[in-house]
Amino acid sequence: MPPYDKYLQEILIDEQTLQKRVAELGAQISADYGEHDDLVLICILKGGVMFLVDLSRQIELPHEVDFLAVSSYGKGVRETTGNVRIDMDLGSNVTNRHVLIVEDIIDSGETLRFVMDVMLARHPASLKLCTLLNKPSRRRVNIPIDYVGFEIENKFVFGYGLDLDEKFRNLRFVGVVNLDALPK
Numbered sequence: 001m002p003p004y005d006k007y008l009q010e011i012l013i014d015e016q017t018l019q020k021r022v023a024e025l026g027a028q029i030s031a032d033y034g035e036h037d038d039l040v041l042i043c044i045l046k047g048g049v050m051f052l053v054d055l056s057r058q059i060e061l062p063h064e065v066d067f068l069a070v071s072s073y074g075k076g077v078r079e080t081t082g083n084v085r086i087d088m089d090l091g092s093n094v095t096n097r098h099v100l101i102v103e104d105i106i107d108s109g110e111t112l113r114f115v116m117d118v119m120l121a122r123h124p125a126s127l128k129l130c131t132l133l134n135k136p137s138r139r140r141v142n143i144p145i146d147y148v149g150f151e152i153e154n155k156f157v158f159g160y161g162l163d164l165d166e167k168f169r170n171l172r173f174v175g176v177v178n179l180d181a182l183p184k
């Protein structure tokens with residue numbers, strides 16, 4: 001039995017559906033930006049990494065990738081407190097460049113609000129946001145999202161970059177966590 005089995009309530013988005021949607025997003029982004037745009041994809045670590053890799057390969061324009069690691073103070077397994085900090089900053093300067101942030105999931109919106117404010121202070125030529133998953137029912141702060149893979153209900157999910165206590169990011173699908181199987 002695979003080690004994730006007991007935590008999996010159901011597969012929410014299977015591999016084929018994920019890959020098809022990522023290809024659509026890549027095509028849309030390729031159409032929206034010009035080939036001379038100085039485009040840089042910024043992956044929010046760690047959750048965005050699988051999505052970033054697949055999305056980057058679907059974008060038919062020259063672009064760079066960079067990585068930003070953020071975390072929340074006093075964060076429980078299933079809650080964001082709203083106090084977000086940078087754990088690892090970008091390697092590149094984004095001033096006057098076209099920045100597209102690539103995130104796994106937007107829940108309360110606190111993490112992305114913080115990231116957007118940090119990026120805006122660096123004066124990019126443009127700033128857009130692409131998230132694989134969106135949980136609109138949990139939103140606490142309003143943020144404009146330019147590209148969304150899937151809108152999902154308020155369920156805790158894992159796989160395809162999203163972790164369950166730091167594990168199972170490698171799963172090729174997005175699954176709903178069986179909360180009864182978690183240690184209390």
Ligand code: IMP
Pocket residue numbers: 047080103104105106107108109110111112155156157158162163
């Ligand atoms: P927000 O700041 O509340 O929008 O939370 C966003 C962050 O919380 C994401 O980048 C994820 O790391 C994490 N997160 C939110 N919902 C889930 C989930 O269902 N599974 C795994 N991680 C999640």
Ligand code: MG
Pocket residue numbers: 044045046047048104105
């Ligand atoms: Mg994340």
